[in-house]
Amino acid sequence: MSGSYGTFSTKQEERRKRTVPDRVMIRRVYEYAQAHRRNLIIGISATITGALTGLASPYMHAIAIDQIITPKNLAGFIWWIPLFAAVILGNYLLQYIQTYQMRVVGENVVAKMRDDMMEKLQVISLRYFSEGEIGRIISRPTNDANTVRIFLRLGLTSILIDVSSILGSFAIMFFLDLRLALLAISILPVALVLVWYLGKYSRAAYRKTLITTSGLTARMQEDLAGIKVTQAYAQEQETEKKFLKSQDENVKATIRAILIGSSYTPFVIGLRLIGTMIILFFGVTAVLNGAITLGILVAFTEYQFSYFMPLVDLVSMYDQYQSAMSAIERMFDVIDTKVEVLDAPSERSIVL
Amino acid sequence: MRHSDYAKKITMSIAKPLLDYAKSLRPRKGFTQSFSAFKRLIKYHRRYYWFIVAIVILAAVRSILFSLEPLYTTFIIINVIGPPSNTSLLWGYLLVIVMAGVGYAISNFVLILVHGVMSQYIVRDIRAEYYCSLQGKSFSFYDSVGVGDLTSRATVDLQLVDSFLRTWLGTVLNAVFFAIIIIVIIYPISPIMTLISMATMPLIFYFTTRLWLETMPLFRNMQLILGRLSSYIQQNIVGMKTVRIFRREKDIVDGFKEVENVYVNTAISAGKIQSIYMPLGPAILTLGIALVYVYAGYSLGIPGSALAVAQVGDIILFARYMMRLTFPIRDLSQTLGTWVIAYAGLERVLEITDAPRNVEDLPDAKDIKIEKGKLELENVTFGYVKDRPVLNNVTFTVEPGEKIAILGATGSGKSSLIYLIPRFYGIQSGSIKIDGTDIRQFKLDSLRRQIGVVLQDVFLFSGTIKENIAFGKPDASIGEIVQAAKAARIHDYIESLPCGYDTPVGERGLTLSGGQKQRITIARALVTNPRILIMDDSLSFVDAKTEQEIQSAIEEATKTRTTLIIAQRFSTIKTAKKILVLENGSIAEFGTHDELIAKNGVYKKVYETQFIQKASPILEEAGGA
Numbered sequence: 001m002s003g004s005y006g007t008f009s010t011k012q013e014e015r016r017k018r019t020v021p022d023r024v025m026i027r028r029v030y031e032y033a034q035a036h037r038r039n040l041i042i043g044i045s046a047t048i049t050g051a052l053t054g055l056a057s058p059y060m061h062a063i064a065i066d067q068i069i070t071p072k073n074l075a076g077f078i079w080w081i082p083l084f085a086a087v088i089l090g091n092y093l094l095q096y097i098q099t100y101q102m103r104v105v106g107e108n109v110v111a112k113m114r115d116d117m118m119e120k121l122q123v124i125s126l127r128y129f130s131e132g133e134i135g136r137i138i139s140r141p142t143n144d145a146n147t148v149r150i151f152l153r154l155g156l157t158s159i160l161i162d163v164s165s166i167l168g169s170f171a172i173m174f175f176l177d178l179r180l181a182l183l184a185i186s187i188l189p190v191a192l193v194l195v196w197y198l199g200k201y202s203r204a205a206y207r208k209t210l211i212t213t214s215g216l217t218a219r220m221q222e223d224l225a226g227i228k229v230t231q232a233y234a235q236e237q238e239t240e241k242k243f244l245k246s247q248d249e250n251v252k253a254t255i256r257a258i259l260i261g262s263s264y265t266p267f268v269i270g271l272r273l274i275g276t277m278i279i280l281f282f283g284v285t286a287v288l289n290g291a292i293t294l295g296i297l298v299a300f301t302e303y304q305f306s307y308f309m310p311l312v313d314l315v316s317m318y319d320q321y322q323s324a325m326s327a328i329e330r331m332f333d334v335i336d337t338k339v340e341v342l343d344a345p346s347e348r349s350i351v352l
Numbered sequence: 353m354r355h356s357d358y359a360k361k362i363t364m365s366i367a368k369p370l371l372d373y374a375k376s377l378r379p380r381k382g383f384t385q386s387f388s389a390f391k392r393l394i395k396y397h398r399r400y401y402w403f404i405v406a407i408v409i410l411a412a413v414r415s416i417l418f419s420l421e422p423l424y425t426t427f428i429i430i431n432v433i434g435p436p437s438n439t440s441l442l443w444g445y446l447l448v449i450v451m452a453g454v455g456y457a458i459s460n461f462v463l464i465l466v467h468g469v470m471s472q473y474i475v476r477d478i479r480a481e482y483y484c485s486l487q488g489k490s491f492s493f494y495d496s497v498g499v500g501d502l503t504s505r506a507t508v509d510l511q512l513v514d515s516f517l518r519t520w521l522g523t524v525l526n527a528v529f530f531a532i533i534i535i536v537i538i539y540p541i542s543p544i545m546t547l548i549s550m551a552t553m554p555l556i557f558y559f560t561t562r563l564w565l566e567t568m569p570l571f572r573n574m575q576l577i578l579g580r581l582s583s584y585i586q587q588n589i590v591g592m593k594t595v596r597i598f599r600r601e602k603d604i605v606d607g608f609k610e611v612e613n614v615y616v617n618t619a620i621s622a623g624k625i626q627s628i629y630m631p632l633g634p635a636i637l638t639l640g641i642a643l644v645y646v647y648a649g650y651s652l653g654i655p656g657s658a659l660a661v662a663q664v665g666d667i668i669l670f671a672r673y674m675m676r677l678t679f680p681i682r683d684l685s686q687t688l689g690t691w692v693i694a695y696a697g698l699e700r701v702l703e704i705t706d707a708p709r710n711v712e713d714l715p716d717a718k719d720i721k722i723e724k725g726k727l728e729l730e731n732v733t734f735g736y737v738k739d740r741p742v743l744n745n746v747t748f749t750v751e752p753g754e755k756i757a758i759l760g761a762t763g764s765g766k767s768s769l770i771y772l773i774p775r776f777y778g779i780q781s782g783s784i785k786i787d788g789t790d791i792r793q794f795k796l797d798s799l800r801r802q803i804g805v806v807l808q809d810v811f812l813f814s815g816t817i818k819e820n821i822a823f824g825k826p827d828a829s830i831g832e833i834v835q836a837a838k839a840a841r842i843h844d845y846i847e848s849l850p851c852g853y854d855t856p857v858g859e860r861g862l863t864l865s866g867g868q869k870q871r872i873t874i875a876r877a878l879v880t881n882p883r884i885l886i887m888d889d890s891l892s893f894v895d896a897k898t899e900q901e902i903q904s905a906i907e908e909a910t911k912t913r914t915t916l917i918i919a920q921r922f923s924t925i926k927t928a929k930k931i932l933v934l935e936n937g938s939i940a941e942f943g944t945h946d947e948l949i950a951k952n953g954v955y956k957k958v959y960e961t962q963f964i965q966k967a968s969p970i971l972e973e974a975g976g977a
Binding site: 065074088089092095096098100104107118119134141142143222223240263269270277284301 | 429442461464506589601632635800803
């Protein structure tokens with residue numbers, strides 16, 4: 001049996017690596033979003049423009065400092081304040097539209113996929129529902145659907161916002177001052193390598209917690225399915241002991257993942273600090289030379305902040321993205337299962 | 353509407369209760385519930401107060417160090433750039449910024465770690481309490497709640513609680529400390545500007561509270577619907593054969609879609625509220641910066657005013673601090689969002705933890721050894737729901753070593769009757785005595801260890817056959833295990849397997865037939881060598897050979913033990929000392945086969961119609977409950 005479309009993959013096959021390329025699945029999820037295409041387009045545009053207007057605010061401060069406060073040209077506030085208020089208001093409105101529209105799309109897509117899965121489950125061969133497979137089947141319309149829902153609710157918008165903030169910051173920095181911009185992004189390659197490399201360890205640790213968690217879930221499921229037997233033989237304490245032991249393993253794995261996952265934040269902060277130092281050192285000299293204005297220096301320190309943080313965020317999103325993709329693959333696996341017209345009774349489906 | 357009237361009518365029968373439930377959930381003011389759940393959650397923190405002390409200290413240090421960078425950048429602007437400019441100071445300021453940054457990075461790292469470890473410990477405690485409480489719940493609890501639902505509460509719902517616990521205290525402290533530090537730093541520069549910049553705080557607080565109050569009930573409802581939907585899916589998948597036999601596929605899906613619809617609508621309403629309030633805090637805060645500029649600009653224009661002498665650097669400092677404050681404020685509103693969801697999860701977990709146990713040890717319960725195995729039931733009345741008794745004033749006595757076959761239609765109370773003996777359910781009135789001692793005088797443990805039970809549902813745990821047979825007596829010798837297996841007529845089959853007694857069975861092991869499983873469960877009941885045996889032998893639809901083997905196993909098992917057996921087969925009934933016929937929860941007839949035949953009552957009728965005419969001895973409820 002192959003893991004390709006048409007057959008529902010078995011337990012062994014599921015452990016294997018994913019086979020369907022991301023773009024295929026993204027296209028298919030997009031097909032589900034077609035019914036809400038308008039919401040999707042409005043949502044994505046609002047997300048991107050929202051991120052960009054968010055970037056306007058440090059630039060507005062630079063203008064206020066350079067053109068109004070420093071030269072004591074107070075009349076400038078007459079246009080600056082309404083403009084600033086408009087930017088803030090526009091940004092707020094865009095965020096409102098983005099959150100709402102993306103929610104509409106996300107919830108409906110997952111619901112539709114879930115409906116299709118339920119429909120398919122009613123018609124596929126009964127042999128898929130053999131003992132030992134039930135838990136796995138159940139997790140597809142429940143746990144997997146949940147993972148995808150959470151990803152569509154938060155992850156997808158975060159990725160869009162992060163990417164547009166990073167690109168927007170770059171654009172603005174290069175627009176403000178080429179030399180300082182090059183200095184500001186000089187740490188980028190180091191940052192990327194470091195964040196990616198450390199991120200790999202953290203992902204591996206995280207995956208381990210997923211395995212121990214599913215082990216814990218399986219144990220709990222079985223313990224509860226057999227609880228009447230356990231009580232009938234007064235073996236509650238034995239069962240409890242075993243469960244608590246496997247829970248401790250899970251706790252240990254999770255703590256390890258937290259340790260590894262958080263250990264790269266000091267490095268990231270350190271790198272950002274180096275970036276700030278470079279900007280301050282060269283920036284101060286540039287201001288004193290009259291090469292740039294004070295406002296631009298202040299704006300730069302802010303933009304450096306607003307490209308670096310989304311970068312870190314983006315890397316931490318990678319895991320969420322991956323688990324959402326595998327969940328989506330498993331959901332399509334059910335949706336794509338071929339229906340056999342004749343339901344041949346399997347030898348182990350009834351008795352003996 | 354995506355459903356036809358026909359579909360709707362049908363849906364009524366399957367998904368109607370679920371749909372009604374989903375629709376009955378009204379957005380209500382969840383504040384008090386949420387507050388008491390929060391207090392409960394705080395209690396779980398008590399054991400880890402050293403962690404909390406560490407978190408408070410680390411958060412304070414982190415906030416102070418975080419605030420130094422804008423401050424020293426301002427010093428650079430004021431003192432280095434000037435006028436008058438003084439570049440010799442630059443290195444000193446940069447050094448402070450680096451040191452503060454390094455300190456911040458370290459304290460931040462330690463804080464995340466300490467917070468994370470504490471959250472894991474607390475989740476562990478909550479889950480352990482939940483799990484242990486489940487071990488003590490009576491059968492009536494498990495009759496009403498699905499395994500999938502219970503598992504998802506301990507995993508999915510607790511994960512929600514976990515994601516709140518990971519950061520909540522740090523985030524709250526961060527916002528509070530950072531606001532205080534900013535006020536401390538900027539107040540001496542300009543009290544009026546400080547007041548202006550903080551003027552927006554009450555507004556932010558107000559809108560954050562609104563967000564919380566309005567979304568909480570919706571998220572709670574979503575979580576509750578999701579939980580029910582999961583058990584709906586689970587029931588559908590587990591019972592797929594039944595669904596197919598009765599051709600209810602369409603109804604199942606239609607019903608599901610309708611409830612899912614309610615969920616999606618609730619989620620979108622919650623999203624709407626969130627989208628209104630969530631971006632509001634940072635927006636208001638940023639507008640506050642504009643107010644600071646206006647005031648600064650205004651005062652700069654007035655000669656001799658306090659700010660006329662203030663420097664541009666001070667104004668930049670104000671603006672930068674305000675911008676930095678947007679981060680903790682945003683985090684805070686996100687944490688509130690996590691709490692709203694975590695609270696719904698916590699509520700679902702505690703609901704189970706707090707559910708009554710129903711059957712418990714009396715304070716003076718003792719370990720009592722059952723010597724003979726005499727069983728006396730006196731005026732026993734029992735019902736799953738109060739005032740609707742399933743068993744009514746049942747009185748009978750079983751002498752040591754006697755085998756009693758119980759007959760009765762579905763719902764006559766057979767299973768309930770035998771499950772009362774090991775106190776799987778608690779009786780409402782009357783008494784059950786073993787060797788003259790009321791079973792409530794026994795410790796539950798000691799009572800159940802001495803009664804062998806073969807349940808109707810033949811469940812085997814993942815593990816080897818050996819472990820399954822020795823389940824009730826983990827220290828049983830291999831000799832005892834083999835002896836039990838021989839008595840249960842399963843030894844030869846086990847020996848024929850390549851790994852023999854070490855063959856894995858259950859979820860991840862060999863698939864056994866119903867008949868084989870039943871004999872292993874009989875062996876499991878025998879390994880403890882109980883004086884009393886209760887058996888629910890409802891297994892039907894087996895072939896003649898298996899039937900005979902099971903029969904022989906039961907025969908052997910019940911030879912010397914006091915036995916109550918729910919019988920399906922005439923051969924079982926024939927070998928019983930007495931027969932008890934239940935009708936609507938009361939004893940209709942009780943006596944030996946010959947006595948009851950002579951009585952010419954219910955038993956005789958059943959005997960003639962079911963056992964004599966039919967080749968296969970199956971009672972009217974053959975399929976089992």
